[in-house]
Structure formats: structure tokens, C-alpha cells
Amino acid sequence: SQKIEQNSEALNIQEGKTATLTCNYTNYSPAYLQWYRQDPGRGPVFLLLIRENEKEKRKERLKVTFDTTLKQSLFHITASQPADSATYLCALSSSNSGYALNFGKGTSLLVTP
Amino acid sequence: GAGVSQSPSNKVTEKGKDVELRCDPISGHTALYWYRQSLGQGLEFLIYFQGNSAPDKSGLPSDRFSAERTGGSVSTLTIQRTQQEDSAVYLCASSPAGTSAYNEQFFGPGTRLTVL
Numbered sequence: 001s002q003k004i005e006q007n008s009e010a011l012n013i014q015e016g017k018t019a020t021l022t023c024n025y026t027n028y029s030p031a032y033l034q035w036y037r038q039d040p041g042r043g044p045v046f047l048l049l050i051r052e053n054e055k056e057k058r059k060e061r062l063k064v065t066f067d068t069t070l071k072q073s074l075f076h077i078t079a080s081q082p083a084d085s086a087t088y089l090c091a092l093s094s095s096n097s098g099y100a101l102n103f104g105k106g107t108s109l110l111v112t113p
Numbered sequence: 114g115a116g117v118s119q120s121p122s123n124k125v126t127e128k129g130k131d132v133e134l135r136c137d138p139i140s141g142h143t144a145l146y147w148y149r150q151s152l153g154q155g156l157e158f159l160i161y162f163q164g165n166s167a168p169d170k171s172g173l174p175s176d177r178f179s180a181e182r183t184g185g186s187v188s189t190l191t192i193q194r195t196q197q198e199d200s201a202v203y204l205c206a207s208s209p210a211g212t213s214a215y216n217e218q219f220f221g222p223g224t225r226l227t228v229l
Binding site: 034041042044049089100103 | 117146148153154155156158161171172206217218220222
């Protein structure tokens with residue numbers, strides 16, 4: 001069956017450090033992978049999309065890598081700030097349809113001053 | 114501009130009652146999605162509307178769940194004879210066009226449903 005796995009343990013880091021979150025998947029052949037941020041009581045907010053033929057994508061302090069051989073994406077936040085504290089969700093399109101997104105359960109990030 | 118709005122923000126109901134959840138997508142967005150997020154779980158896809166095409170209902174967990182989209186805009190998710198396991202946050206999202214694989218999805222704040 002298709003699975004998207006994100007580290008269920010919360011990631012605690014100190015302000016200014018780089019946070020790295022992992023998304024592993026099985027039984028998918030995704031053409032695209034997306035990362036979202038979710039704050040408590042709110043809906044997810046889109047951050048980045050990376051295509052299968054792209055190894056890396058950057059946006060300001062964010063960087064995403066996509067390794068289709070390892071079936072893994074890494075999400076990095078450099079120079080982290082307390083305001084970056086949130087849950088980060090990885091999402092893939094279903095192999096059976098091109099539109100429904102399947103989400104991982106998310107990893108909670110806490111950045112302390 | 115206005116984002117995706119959902120109402121009510123919270124809904125408490127008794128087991129066996131029917132509930133209706135509303136979603137107003139971003140104006141001009143042709144694609145609309147419903148997801149469910151249970152405590153400690155990831156977002157679960159429920160249903161997808163694209164323009165005037167027949168909706169993809171493949172994610173609906175049972176025939177107690179249904180949804181419609183009127184005039185290609187507002188959508189209503191209906192849950193009949195609610196059960197306690199239906200308790201969750203129901204999220205609506207919209208995107209400009211086409212497949213979600215290519216477009217970011219814009220989410221509403223969700224409706225928290227509690228079935229007693």
C-alpha cells in the first residue's frame with residue numbers, strides 16, 4: 001500500500017540553527033511533491049512544490065530536495081526562528097489520480113530562542 | 114483578496130443527527146477539495162470537484178457522506194446519521210485549475226466537528 005512517512009517525534013532546535021525534516025514514501029511514483037505548514041487551529045499553507053526532475057528547490061530560507069531513487073524528500077529551514085514553529089506536512093499526488101493529494105501526518109517543529 | 118472560508122467553525126452534534134458543512138472557495142478557483150483531519154492523523158482526502166465535471170468521490174468513507182457544489186462555487190459536505198468516529202476537522206481547499214499535483218491548494222480554516 002502507499003505510505004508517506006514523516007518523523008512523528010517533534011523536532012526541537014535552537015534559534016539560528018538549520019532544521020531538517022524528512023519525508024519518505026513507498027509505492028508512489030510521484031511527479032510532484034509539496035510541503036505545507038500548519039499552525040494549530042488553522043488549515044495548511046502551501047510552501048514549496050518540487051518536480052521529479054528537480055533535485056533541489058529554494059525559496060528564501062527554505063530548501064527542499066527530492067530523491068526519487070531513495071524515495072525521500074528533505075525540507076530544510078535555515079537560520080530558524082521561533083516563528084517557524086509549526087507542523088510541516090509533506091504531500092504527494094496519488095499514483096492513481098493526478099489531483100488528490102495524500103498527506104503525511106506531519107512533523108512538529110519547535111524553535112526555541 | 115479573500116481566502117477560502119468555511120462555516121461553521123465548530124459544530125457539536127449528537128450521534129445520529131445530520132450535519133452540513135459549508136465551503137466558500139476563492140473566487141475563480143475551479144477545483145475544490147474536501148479533506149478530513151482526525152486527531153493525530155494526516156489529512157484524508159474525501160472528494161474533489163473540478164469545474165462542471167462529475168466529482169471524484171473515491172475518498173468518501175461511507176454512503177453517509179455526500180457533497181455537492183452549486184454553480185461551480187460554494188460546496189456543502191453533508192454527513193448523515195453522524196457517528197462518533199466522524200469527529201474530526203473537516204478542511205476545504207481550492208486551487209486555480211487542473212490537477213492538484215501541479216497547483217498549490219489553498220485551505221480554509223476548517224470546521225471542527227464533534228459528535229457526542
